[in-house]
Amino acid sequence: MVTIKDIAKRANVSISTVSYALNGNPIISEETRERVLSIAKELDYVPNGAARNLKRKKSEIIGIFLSTFSGSFYSRLIEGMEETLFQAGYSVVVCNGRNSQRLLEDRMLDGAIILDHDFSDEMLMKYTTQKQPIVVLDRKMDNNPLVSQVLLDNEGGIMHALEYSYARGFRFFYILTGPAGTHDADMRFKAAKDFFSDHPEATYEVVDGDFTKRSGARAAAYIVSKGLKDAAIISFNDEMVIGMYDYFNQTTYAIGEDIHVIGFDNIELSGYLNPRLTTINYSLEDWGKIAAKNLLALIAGKKPENQIIYTSIVEGGSMGRIVLQPH
């Protein structure tokens, strides 16, 4: 393992000179710098990151923590972040699952973006006591000068979905929820309840889901077993809708005609479903970019405003229309 010491010896200079030369410090003469650099190349010198990080007390690495990579959902989010962070001189690593929480703890990162409910609030708080800034995308964490939150407008999204369905004549709804305890699912649920308390003429039934395709299929089976058509299903994400499509397609239920559904997330696959899924859309790129910007602000010692990512609706054929029975 060749170190600056080896270079120093070979170049007949001190290790500090080598260090300065390697880092382009102008205090070193052009001549020695070049000599040092050429010797470094000749010896195939590569700096030791651990040693550098230890001295500098920073790594110039940002961690993005996701609970899963699945569903391609995150790729655009990550790309939005990477773009911004790279321009600021940071490298980015993406970590997932609790096997990589260690990286956060060990302060090998200069900052982190969290979209992973496996991290407890306490753990994140503890992390910030180490002076490491984080931005959270999946929870509320106020009153901490080292935490910024960039959250989805879940309430607005669900309101869109319900109002849209309501306007198309639906008065009975299945609410296919997400895993309780996660911020997004909870907010969406809360929004749904708010809607129904404002619309007592509309009724609904809650079906438990956990954001997986499998739970969507299960929900579809349940809904079929109830035999009720002309109901609108409000699914808290698109992934579950995929599972529902899989199931309904094995039955005589025609989506958009016999049974109606609206999703949330507008994942790529939703555009290719048949009929195309009507769903709630938002910009993952923006989300990522804003999160990255906020993290950079925190690193620079500023406390950015918390931000909200707004949603819109994408119309497909999965949510038809029914005529209201006059009574």
Place this chain on the structure above:
Amino acid sequence: MVTIKDIAKRANVSISTVSYALNGNPIISEETRERVLSIAKELDYVPNGAARNLKRKKSEIIGIFLSTFSGSFYSRLIEGMEETLFQAGYSVVVCNGRNSQRLLEDRMLDGAIILDHDFSDEMLMKYTTQKQPIVVLDRKMDNNPLVSQVLLDNEGGIMHALEYSYARGFRFFYILTGPAGTHDADMRFKAAKDFFSDHPEATYEVVDGDFTKRSGARAAAYIVSKGLKDAAIISFNDEMVIGMYDYFNQTTYAIGEDIHVIGFDNIELSGYLNPRLTTINYSLEDWGKIAAKNLLALIAGKKPENQIIYTSIVEGGSMGRIVLQPH
């Protein structure tokens, strides 16, 4: 920043004792260990990863380098790897783009799995001279005791695709290629040429693609412009087929009837296309698992066998049948 020094002071022991205690070295009495541990917790001590890595000369972190996250293609691959690596006590980080090549250079990783053609062979070779093992998934790199390769059976896959189409009556083929210079695309192209030299009665035209949806759409436009139906399109990946579907669906061309196509990769979306895409399938989980196992073997100082991931065909409705004109 609280360090073992602070703990030592508070516990009235030496720093070496603290270190031993923290690491569970049995040379320390149960009593002091507990005292040290409780003080550590009380002070909110967290170890400094950089310092540890510097001394230990290892980080217990493996890097997975991908050129992109897009397409959800990689999530199952990564999951296969993480499972195996986690069980061996490693943390995993996923890096993408050249902004994170630094991590490889700086030896902050104990090993790496490469599926990213932005890394040059020279760079990887240089990395191994630093005694860091790698496994490559996207190139041939033999004769290096620190490199293992786990490659896809591209030839077999393309052969499957061509033979399948041939058996269904097709004698004219469009070959929609991938980006030249990448191993997978090159191997697939080579296999196609081999097939045609064995089947002189079959003819083909090469259409350049680069594995993106956009290039698939472009290819579809070109094919439509040629006006020739009853041709089989061999697309070197599914992603491009998505673009082709998008395009064909705006024309009168019915896929599987007027125009026929087979893909490669069997990405999730392919199962939801209408008609379902006929494509070449292989197990990403296995690929990931084997890659991870090989890396662990290299770390342990063994040189594992190079491996091949075999393919199979998944039938959908995108490749119909034509009756041969008797002549």
Place this chain on the structure above:
DNA sequence: TTTTTAAATAGAAACGTTTCGGTGAAACGA
């Protein structure tokens, strides 16, 4: 010529760990 200043380099401490080689005291064997 001598003194002052600036430029270029050297030396050494420090970052926070791990770990090797002690060391004193208690326990043990003969």
Place this chain on the structure above:
DNA sequence: TCGTTTCACCGAAACGTTTCTATTTAAAAA
């Protein structure tokens, strides 16, 4: 009883950098 071993711990060096504070040398100013 005295030497030997074991136990529990300590001290210090080392890992490879960065960076603060000298020191040397040469050029500029006096």
